[in-house]
Each structure stands twice: as structure tokens, then as C-alpha cells.
Amino acid sequence: MSITRRDFMRDAVAAATAAAVGVPLTSAEQALAKEAESGWRWDKGVCRFCGVGCGIQIATKEGRIVATKGDPDAPVNRGLNCVKGYFNGRIMYGEDRLTEPLMRMKDGRFDKKADFVPVSWDRAFDEMERQAKKVLDEKGPTGLAIMGSGQYTVPEGYAAVKLMKAGFRSNTIDPNARHCMASAVVGFMQVFGIDEPAGNYDDIEEADTFVLWGANMAECHPILWSRIANRRISSDAADVKIVNITTFTNMSSDLADLELVIKPSADLAIQNYIAREIIARDAVDKEFVESHCVFATGPYDIGYGMRADSSFAYDAEKDIQAKELEVKLDRFEAAGQRREPGEVVKQTNRGSAGKHWTISFEDFKKAVEPYTLEFVTELAKGDPEETVESFREKLEALADFYINRDRNLVSFWTMGFNQHQRGSWVNEQAYMNHLLVGKQARPGNGAFSLTGQPSACGTAREVGTFGHRLPSDMVVANPAHRAKSEKIWKLPSKAINPKPGSHINKIMRDLEDGTVKFAWVQVNNPFQATANANHWITAAREMDNFIVCSDVYPSVSAKVADLILPAAMIFEKWGLYGNAERRTQAWREQVPPPGDARSDVWQMLEFAKRFTIDEVWGEQKVPGLKAEGYEDGKLPDIRQAAREMGYKPDSTLYEVLFANDANRKVKWPDPVAKDHENHTAALLGDGWFPEKALFDEYTQFGRGHGHDLADFDVYYRDDVRGLRWPVVDGKETQWRFNAKYDPYVKAPDFEFYGKALKALPQGDLDKVTNPEKSGLAGKAKIFFRPYAAPVEQPDENFDLWLSTGRVLEHWHTGTMTRRVPQLHRAVPTAQAFVHPDDAAARNLKRNDVVWLESRRGKIKAVLETHGRNRMVRGMVFVPFFDEGVFVNKLTLDATCPLSKETDFKKCAVKVYKA
């Protein structure tokens, strides 16, 4: 029997298939193909990758994603995506997707030295329970850790925080977002007393001057960059300018009108130069500053966030590690700190780096005085081939942009600022200059911190999945914040541990020294992404500990774990993300997870079933705990108080924290689902809708406090493409602190109403002179911060700077994008970008395989002298996505002492032929 083309094409599915493979179709056949496509179920979603937060539309059919497209109604991206976003529909379908729990087993028992074998979920949870209870008994609650993520959905992050902080009474939970924007957070909290930007992406269409400080937006925020590009080339105002301040020429330089190639850490000095110019040219917006700002500073001798002792350092590391305790000032540092060059300064404020006090404007003026054009040119010029005159002219032009009253100026930054040994300082300095000239919290004017991860803002920060935080900007160290959280969470008083938990770098150090013995990795790959990785890999594999890794593909973190739990990916679960402009966006579960993979929410809730409050709410030891109302080193027994609240001793953490009476009223199924499934609710099987219940519970924290979110269902409405908080009376907020736009502002024009850190003593540039604290309600702080030299710099042995970062094609550690064959094919490996002269001086040429070696390790990479990043002499760049070119084996785990965010941009290496 023969089938004609006509017969065959009558089948709409066949027509669609033919269309998909490129068989030419008649118009009638095209109509049939379209009919088949209409059988697809379309629904809105959010891109899985960066913090830009592009909206997408997802088509599914028979449990598979068949297509995606940029959402034309999404205000962020208007129907476009970058090439990573183009592959959203493919990231779940890599061949090595993890679909069943795997545990290191020998003879039917867990064995840390054995190979992985498949186990059941029950067997996996049995072992987790056994190991966690053993550690609780031996170490107390802080021996348990979660390494979380800025890629958590809001409900996931909330479940994790609640499980740890309310359930286990451990604050040892910290996200990879610590590596990404902790310095930005400190900047916001110190300057404004409330986290997250005043402005939003609409600033792009309102501004005429864009200054990029350590942000390669062309590659790392591609869709925002195309908005800036559009503004640059099509503005009728015509005079739109872009400035790129960077340590080497990157792809953002291609569109820049002014490029400043600077030395690492010289941004600190350049900011002070701009401030000095603003004052010298009498350009301070006096009315704005007097009404809305105060001046402040803090200690300079704050260390570099390294360990204080060398007991775990390799021999080669000890010289740098010793600088944690005392530093010999170079002449540039000395000038800014009003000391003598060569003076050795003990780092006495290592433990109190964040303290600060108000100073007078006269003191501020005196502090920036040394940062003259000549001084800063000498300090900052990064390209040895550039002339002094040329660089000096550029600095002046940069200051002109800030000072020119007719210019609307937005500063953007990401990791160049945040991953910085003085990251919090340089963030504060960004606001310093915007506040001095009154270019803040106005449309088209503002300092805007971009984020790297899709929900670094929405989850890690707003939900508070950090060691020191609670939801909505609250902190565990504050008794009132603990009391409020205990009330919302229906916990006995003193349930929450007042001692801030370890930051993520410290969790790694805790694994190395045995302080933490149970760690659960969720939605990230910290063993590849943490600096100085050789230490932590050894700690994971050689120390007596138990590491659980929930993951979707076999990552480095999965490889060094003891138990691997297969996780559901973004479109296989319900979720919400919050992007860098405070926009909360939601999606439904589109397709079921493969095999036995399950959502992180389900994993945490199932684990919570394994613990009764009787087991975890007794007296607990917490080494180092010192807080008012608490016995040293101990959390009190709260079991009796729990009983009085109506909890039974054998109530599980699942029943108390999650499936409690209030949450069970949020029923599954729910009309908001339309015809979408929820595998988490189905597997729990007790009739509630965990993601919605958790989200709505979480919104109680922020409402009325400037963090207002809408109800869960609002974000799922067909006509909503995310809303920027605070959402008050159903209306989103574009510019915070500005009376025209922000319902929280009670003053006639501006009010920096954040409440944190708003009572300060007074002092001069070196110390507190009047310890009595006075209130600064409604004001922002203009900080003076001096230049500080990087703790490790090139020397005769390790003679080149190493910086790390991203490429457009890959996301983070490449666990998803490297599974997309087309992206892998485009950029299969991380190259070492080197200046051609540096290569020639070492007898190296393009495409040679070379060794890169630091004090901490060595790796091989292919040399690139003519790549997209055009290096200056003396500087090497290696992207971090590639586990085969494991650059974090080289990087230094020094951090900003305030934010504890690692500086991935500055360490010293040598390069030689492999």
C-alpha cells in the first residue's frame, strides 16, 4: 500500500513534523502544521539563567517541553533571549541527567570510600537521618549545614531557612549568592538600612550616561545590554555615553565611548578621585545632601577574610595568609590612610569590620584630599601601553559625567565590585558619588547593583538564606527580629539561635577543620565554585563527614558527595524567582521530573518528617554562642514551651513547620494550576499546596515593612509579567525612596527609610569620639573608604594577575549549559586569555596547552591571545564554567571582611608550557 504525500500531509502532526525538519510545505500544509502546534500547551515562565530575569513562554506536549520563546509581553526582554535563554527548553534533557538516588555503598552499608550505587529514596533518607542525628548529638545543631543558592525558588529558599533556623536551630545555612552579591547587600544595608536597589531597569531608557564598574554586561547581562545599546544608538537626545571601567578590554568596551583599563582594586581610588572633584568643583548637591544624607566612615585595619592561623595552609600559602594579621602599607595605601609608607599595621578590627560612625563633611573632605588626579592616575592606570596623559584625560572625563548636572547617570556593577577584598567599601563608594551629586533614587539616576543569579535577590536576599539573616532583611543577632520570626513561625521563645552561622566559605573551612560534619548542597555546585578548591575537595573526601548533594547532573559537588539526590529542574516544579530590579515572577510545573528525580521542596519536607521536636528542641550546644538572655554556648530546652503551645513531643518538624494547620488550609488541587500538575503535592499526598502555602506564609514577613509582595495567585495571572516590590494596594514600585513613586515615603521628596544601622556614634576619620548614638531616620550615609591594596599581588615567582568570570555561552559552573551540545560545541573549554606579549615572553603561542600555577594549585588550559577578552600585559583571565579547567583550584579565598564575599578577581599566577 502506498501513501501519497497528500495523504500523509493530511495528518497535522506529520505536517508539523515535516515543518520542523525543513520539508517544504504548501500553505495548506502549513495551516495543518499550525493546527498541530496549537495542540501544544503554552504557559509563561522565567529564564533559568542570570539575574536579568527574562520572561519566556513554554510549550509542552505529552510531558515534554517542545518549544520555548521569548515572552513578547515581558517588559524585561520583550520577546527576546540570549543564546542561553534560547536553550531553556533543552537544559533538562542532557544524557547524564540524574534520575535516582546514589550513595557510596559497600556490602549494603554506607561507606565513604566506596563507589556510588543506586538506592531507594527511603534508603537515602534513612542514611541522612542516621548521619544527621549522629552529628546533632556530637556537634550540636551548627554541625549541620546547608549550602544553598541564589537559584533556589522562593518556596525552596524559604523551606530551607525554616527547616534550618526554626527546625534544627542551626544558622549554618548560606548560599552561593554569598560569592555573588554579599558585598552589594552590605552596601545597601550600610548606606540605606534596607536591601536592594532604589531604581530598576526602566532607568536605562531614562539615563544618558552609563558607567560600568567591573561589569561585563555585554556577555553577562546580554539582554539588558541590548537595551542599553538601543538607548545608545537610537536616542534622539543623541548624546548617550557609555563608560567601561575594567581591568582588561572586554566585549562591553566595544560599545563604550570611554574605556578605563585600571589596576585591580584601583576602583577604590577612582571613586575617591570623583568625590574629590565633586567637592573641588563645588558640585555637591547641597540641598539633597543636607536634607537626606550624613557622612560616615569605619576602621581600615580589617584583614582580608582569611583564616587567622596557618594550621590548614599549604606551605606556599603561608606568606599571604600571614597578612591577615598584619600588613605593611604601600605608599598608595599609606597616603589614603594618613600613615607612613612601609608602616606595619596590625589588623585589629578583623572581627568588627562593619562598625562605623558619623563624621563631619570637613573630615570627609580631608579624607578624599589625597586622591588627586596625579595620584590616582599613577595608582590606577592599568595598561602599561597607555600614556599617563591619556589616562588622566579619561579620569577627568569620567568625573565630568558625574558632575554635569544635565546628565542622568546610572552606575552598573556586578562582580568586579562585589568580588573584591574591599567589595562592601566600593559598593558604598558608588552611592557616595551618586548621593553627593543627588543622582540617586530618581528616574535615570542611580547606582544600580546588577545580580548574577535568577533569584539572588528574590530568594537568597529577600528570603534570607544566609547564616546571619532571617526573612525581609531581619537578622538572627537582633532579639526583636528573632521574636518576630518566632511569632510568625509559631515557635517557642528562644527557638532561634542568636549566633550568626558560617558564611559559605567558612562552611568549607568548617568541613576542613571538622566543625561541620553534615552538609547538604542544594541547587548549586560549591565544590567547583568556591575559591581555593583543593582544600575543600580534600575535606569532603578525606574528613569524617557526610555530604549530601541534591543535583540534576553529575557535578563536581555530586562527585565529592557521599549521597546524591536527583532533583527536579526549574520547569519540573512550581516556583517563583525575583530578579535584580525587585521583580517577582512565577511559573507552574510544566512537565514531570524524569525517573525518580524530585523537587528540593519535597526532599526537605520528607527529611523534616524524620525529626520530632522532642529530638531537636531540647537543650543544644552551640560552640561560641554568647548572647544576652542565653547561657554561653547553649540553646535552651524549649520542649515544655512547645507543649504549652499545643505541640506534641512526637510532632515532626514536617507537621510543626510545614504541614501545620494554617498551611493545610491551602489546598491542592487549586484552580490556579489550570491543568498543571504538582508532583511535590502529589507525592506528599496530604492535600495541601506546599509552594503556595510557603509563599503566602513568607509574605507575612515583609508586608507593611517596605518588602510587600502580592498574593501567590496574583503572580500567576495571565496579565501579570512579574511585579516589582513593594507591591502596595496591588501597585508595584518603580523607584524607591522617591515620594513620587514609593508609597512608603512620607517626606515631600526623598526618604531613605530603611531602618537598619541607623543609630550611630560620632567620630573623626580614625576613631569614635562620642560614643553616644544618635538616630539618622530617613537618611542615607555617604561613606569615606580609603584605597586598600590587594593582599596577594604578582611577584617574581607568580608574576601575573589572574581574574576569573563568565562567558556569554555558559552559565556558572556549566552543569546545565555544558549539557546543551550546541553551547558545548561553541565554547567547549575555558581558555586562558593572555596578552600576546606575555605569551611571546614565555615562548608560548595561541592554542598552546599551558600550566597555570598559583600558591594553591595548578591546572592546564589552552592559551588564547586573540580572544574576545583583550588582556593587558600582566593579566590573565580564565572563565570558571569548565570543571576540566578548574580555575578555582588557583584562586585565593580572601574575602571582603564585611560581606565575606570572595575576591575571585585577584590572585597571582605563573604561566608556562605544559
Place this chain on the structure above:
Amino acid sequence: MSTYTGRREFLKRMAQGAGVATTGGLLWSFLLGQQRHARANMLRPPGALNEPDFAATCIKCGQCVQACPYGTLSLSPSGAEVPIGTPSFSPRDVPCYMCVDIPCMQACPTGALEHDLERIEDARMGVATIDHESCLSWQGLRCEICYRECPVRNDAITVENRPRRTSGHALFVPVVHASHCTGCGICEYVCPTEVAAIHVLPPELVQGKIGDHYLLSNDAEVDADGGPSASPAGDHDAVPGLEYLNEGER
């Protein structure tokens, strides 16, 4: 597929064998009979002579294939679009990675690959051409992988920004400049679309030519001696149009 691969492997191994390298010319000359005029869509190694000269000069010894460190080159099997036994590459499979020392060319014993190519950037193996309708960047997405991976980026491929009023997002469109394109094919290799939106083809299949009589006004300086002569040459007996003007109707 497997048959093709098998045969190609077989021929390649034959060609790469030392014995064949010295006596193979006879065999290939024989086989070449019917194939001589096949159209070449495949790309030749760097430094290759123009196609007729190359076909005549290449002795199909396979030494360039052996010298290539990336496995880019292969000897064409019987029935392919290029003369059997001659080296070529298909960039969507393996592009030319533009070795600085051009080992394939250095290995050529006959000069079919001209040894006077000093810089690999001066090689002209082909020219890239973009299908705007399937190119993600031309459609407004932020891809530009071809541009970023181009070894002579900013010369052979540039990115032009164009406003896109419908969304307020500028286009970043890659544009090929044949005068600098080596034809290495890395762009075609890395293009992420299902079928590559950028293809490298032999220059003669892609490039047009503006008439010599007209110079684009933005094209540098005009060669004072090289322009067309001021008036048509020739004796008066053959003045064009004269016959027409002088006949009848006077």
C-alpha cells in the same frame, strides 16, 4: 553514514600509508579521469592553488592530512563533490583552527599548497555567508557566537548595532567581511542553530564583483594610472556608430 565513514576511513588510511604516498599518484590519476570536472563545494587547505591548478598539482599523497593536528582535513572519497583523493574539509564537522605554523601547508611536497603563505590570517580557504533569516542575532537574540569565536574577529566578522524600536532592544548583527575572512569555518562549526545559519563556501560561489568602471565613493583612493582610458581606441575606419549615422534618411 557508516558506509560513508568506513570508506572514508579506508581511503584515508590508504592515503596515509607510506607506500601509497609514493606510488599513489598513479592510482589517483587513473581514478581522477571521470572526476576532474566535479564542482568543489568543499574547502581546500590553506594556501591551496586555484582549483584547476590545485587539481593538477596535488598528488593526493595525504601528507597534509597527516600533518593536521585537529583531524580537520580528509581525502575525498570516490563520488564526493571534489576530485577523489584530494584534501578538503567540511567545517561543520571539523573547522580549520588556523595553526600559526600552518603544518598542512608545510607538509605539501608539490606546492599544491603554496608555501609562500606567511600568515595563516592571509589564507583564503572560503568565505562565510550568513542566512539572515535563521541567524538568531539577526532575529534580535543575543547570540553572536560566530563573532566571538572568529579568530580574526573585528576584521572578518564585525557586529553592528541596529535599533529595534519594537522592543527597545538593539540588534547585534554579525556581518562578514570577505576581505579578511580566511574561510576557516569556525563560525559555521559553532553556530548554535539546528542547521548552521552561517556557511563557509569557496569564494567563487559567494563573491560577486562590482564593475571595474565604477568605484564606490567610500573606497579609498583611485589609482591614477589604472583607470579606463579616456577615449575609445581604434582607427577612424571603425568609428562606432558611424555606419549607422551615415546610412539612408539623410
